[in-house]
Amino acid sequence: MRLTFLGTGAAEGYPNAFCRCARCERARVLGGPSLRKRSAALINDDLLIDLGPDLMAASLLRGRSLAAVRYCLQTHAHADHLDPSHFLARSPEYGVPDAPRLQFYASNATARRAARALENDLAPAGLLDPATGERLNLMIHRIEPLQSFVAGPYRVTAFPANHDPSVEPLLYAIHTEGRTIFYGTDTAALPEETWRAFHRFGHRFDVVILDHTCGPDEAGTDHLSAREVIEHAARMREENLLAPGARVLATHIAHAGNPVHPELAAFAAEHGYEVAYDGLVV
Ligand SMILES: [Zn+2]
Ligand SMILES: [Zn+2]
Ligand SMILES: [Zn+2]
Numbered sequence: 001m002r003l004t005f006l007g008t009g010a011a012e013g014y015p016n017a018f019c020r021c022a023r024c025e026r027a028r029v030l031g032g033p034s035l036r037k038r039s040a041a042l043i044n045d046d047l048l049i050d051l052g053p054d055l056m057a058a059s060l061l062r063g064r065s066l067a068a069v070r071y072c073l074q075t076h077a078h079a080d081h082l083d084p085s086h087f088l089a090r091s092p093e094y095g096v097p098d099a100p101r102l103q104f105y106a107s108n109a110t111a112r113r114a115a116r117a118l119e120n121d122l123a124p125a126g127l128l129d130p131a132t133g134e135r136l137n138l139m140i141h142r143i144e145p146l147q148s149f150v151a152g153p154y155r156v157t158a159f160p161a162n163h164d165p166s167v168e169p170l171l172y173a174i175h176t177e178g179r180t181i182f183y184g185t186d187t188a189a190l191p192e193e194t195w196r197a198f199h200r201f202g203h204r205f206d207v208v209i210l211d212h213t214c215g216p217d218e219a220g221t222d223h224l225s226a227r228e229v230i231e232h233a234a235r236m237r238e239e240n241l242l243a244p245g246a247r248v249l250a251t252h253i254a255h256a257g258n259p260v261h262p263e264l265a266a267f268a269a270e271h272g273y274e275v276a277y278d279g280l281v282v
Pocket of ligand 3: 076078
């Protein structure tokens with residue numbers, strides 16, 4: 001299983017294009033892994049996590065085509081994770097006659113939010129109408145938390161996040177080829193229900209990806225902080241949820257409290273985890 005980080009920044013990107021703070025200015029000078037687009041990830045070549053607003057930029061900058069993407073696991077409908085215009089961009093109407101049918105998995109609230117965003121483009125039927133699915137070469141699957149399902153070669157389990165409840169955010173465990181990844185952003189401290197479900201589903205993770213919006217000197221918000229990531233990794237180790245040699249990687253990095261990549265990576269190394277960066281392949 002090959003996981004590629006297409007973006008590892010929080011909602012505003014890093015550097016925030018509109019910001020002159022010392023961290024953003026430093027990131028502009030350093031370039032490389034200190035430049036972060038909005039969070040999204042690709043597993044192998046066919047499973048996307050989040051139809052994010054920077055997908056086009058990520059694809060062209062990395063020379064990674066997304067033409068083979070067949071499955072999309074949508075975490076939630078916040079604008080830094082979901083740009084519904086991508087449904088149109090990959091459709092026959094936009095000159096893509098032969099893309100695989102996109103199987104799009106999302107919570108009810110997230111699917112409804114996506115539908116609202118495309119109301120004008122897809123009137124009168126709307127995104128959730130099966131006729132629109134035909135037209136856009138798309139199938140929408142509405143997923144409940146704690147539901148396990150099969151998407152092609154992947155066994156996926158959706159877990160509740162601790163984040164804006166109005167979009168019913170989901171976190172995902174993805175299992176294939178004998179390996180399991182947990183994709184854990186956006187979320188504050190994981191709900192106890194999610195911890196219990198990890199055990200109930202018998203998961204042991206080879207790779208854990210966690211929300212790291214808030215930096216080493218900040219408290220968490222509706223997102224995790226560096227200290228909370230350290231605590232989560234420790235609890236996962238304690239509860240035997242990590243496979244031998246497992247890696248814990250931080251993503252969704254915000255400029256407000258996180259230093260540029262080399263400094264954050266050094267902090268993480270001291271505390272037993274790693275910091276993902278755009279283009280990192282695991
Ligand atoms: Zn976000
Ligand atoms: Zn800044
Ligand atoms: Zn969010």
